[in-house]
Amino acid sequence: xxxxxxxxxxxxxxxxxxxxxxxxxxxxxxxxxxxxxxxxxxxxxxxxxxxxxxxxxxxxxxxxxxxxxxxxxxxxxxxxxxxxxxxxxxxxxxxxxxxxxxxxxxxxxxxxxxxxxxxxxxxxxxxxxxx
Amino acid sequence: xxxxxxxxxxxxxxxxxxxxxxxxxxxxxxxxxxxxxxxxxxxxxxxxxxxxxxxxxxxxxxxxxxxxxxxxxxxxxxxxxxxxxxxxxxxxxxxxxxxxxxxxxxxxxxxxxxxxxxxxxxx
Numbered sequence: 001x002x003x004x005x006x007x008x009x010x011x012x013x014x015x016x017x018x019x020x021x022x023x024x025x026x027x028x029x030x031x032x033x034x035x036x037x038x039x040x041x042x043x044x045x046x047x048x049x050x051x052x053x054x055x056x057x058x059x060x061x062x063x064x065x066x067x068x069x070x071x072x073x074x075x076x077x078x079x080x081x082x083x084x085x086x087x088x089x090x091x092x093x094x095x096x097x098x099x100x101x102x103x104x105x106x107x108x109x110x111x112x113x114x115x116x117x118x119x120x121x122x123x124x125x126x127x128x129x130x131x
Numbered sequence: 132x133x134x135x136x137x138x139x140x141x142x143x144x145x146x147x148x149x150x151x152x153x154x155x156x157x158x159x160x161x162x163x164x165x166x167x168x169x170x171x172x173x174x175x176x177x178x179x180x181x182x183x184x185x186x187x188x189x190x191x192x193x194x195x196x197x198x199x200x201x202x203x204x205x206x207x208x209x210x211x212x213x214x215x216x217x218x219x220x221x222x223x224x225x226x227x228x229x230x231x232x233x234x235x236x237x238x239x240x241x242x243x244x245x246x247x248x249x250x251x252x253x254x
Binding site: 031034035038041042044045046047048051052055062065066074078088091092095123126127 | 158162165168179183203206207217241245247251
């Protein structure tokens with residue numbers, strides 16, 4: 001019997017073929033934000049471990065976590081978590097069989113994008129100023 | 132005539148041979164996180180940037196400690212499955228297997244480290 005001949009099939013979702021659309025871009029963003037959040041979680045857990053360990057260790061981790069680098073990671077991740085949150089709710093809504101008409105689906109995509117920015121600003125206001 | 136129900140005929144079919152189990156897992160963890168994450172964001176957001184004494188005091192309290200533990204555990208399992216989906220979409224063969232194992236290792240290592248830190252602070 002001849003050995004199986006591996007076929008180089010294209011993998012889904014054929015990014016190089018489809019024209020970018022609101023539905024596809026908002027779906028891809030969900031994946032990027034979800035996986036990207038791992039960076040902030042690692043930084044947060046390191047900061048927590050340092051707090052549990054000693055003053056000197058906390059000094060180091062806290063300096064990184066509150067530096068311009070930490071600010072970029074945590075502020076970016078705050079937006080990412082809100083985007084992923086709204087897109088996840090949209091997914092559950094789709095799963096229930098709603099919102100699948102193209103017009104509605106596109107509108108929901110914009111709701112995720114705009115809503116995530118609004119929620120990010122609101123969270124920052126509540127956390128920083130203590131509204 | 133075969134006395135098989137529609138469900139029985141569908142069991143074990145599909146490319147994953149596990150039906151919609153993974154999809155259901157993601158839905159369950161998503162709903163759990165939807166309830167927990169906004170509250171946790173507030174706790175972590177108001178604690179980050181404070182001195183070590185405030186951080187220790189905050190995470191020694193039952194609610195912030197338990198919630199942080201839950202968000203970490205559920206969140207990292209949700210992440211491991213999501214990452215696995217991504218690797219299965221974009222890679223194959225040994226690369227796929229290695230990446231899935233790495234995502235699982237990272238997810239469990241982060242969870243264990245976070246739970247250890249919480250236990251040390253709270254107890």
